[in-house]
Amino acid sequence: MQWPLPTSCPTGSAVTDTPETAQLLDRMADALHAIDIAALDPVVIGIHTGGVWVADALASRLALDGPLGTINISFYRDDFSRIGLHPQIRPSDLPVSVDNRVVLLVDDVLHTGRTIRAAMNELFDYGRPDRILLAVLATRPGRELPIAPDVVGHVFDALPAGGHLRLTGPDPLALRIEVTA
16 A cells, blocks of 8 residues: 655644554454454553554454553663653553453554563563463554564555654544654
């Protein structure tokens, strides 16, 4: 699928809407139905902040009844020296045990893999899952760790120079390519 080139914005950045986020979520839900996710009775956990929005949308589409867990990986990041502490650190909330359970870990964008690695580190502080399935709305180039999603809404093979993906929401959810000048 080809994406339109970003259009200039007065702020010195450019923004392009990606395909309808609802269609990407439907694609992800179809893939999760194909693996019979409901029969696995998963603990659905979204990574703050965009992953929580995506997890909520997926749980609704899949009619999963269990409580939605949220995880904040701020203290588990390995790149504090480059990015500094996030100013709005929120606690994780795992309303049920993850011991011997299937965990559906959800994030918005998979880039380097470091966020997912940090999330798994924190999950194991809460217990030992039987299996972790990873669902992401989008992937982009730049992987630094050997982490791959089980379910993905869209794979971006390339982005414009200076481009990154940003999910806005939660209502409505919109995935965008932003290019900084």
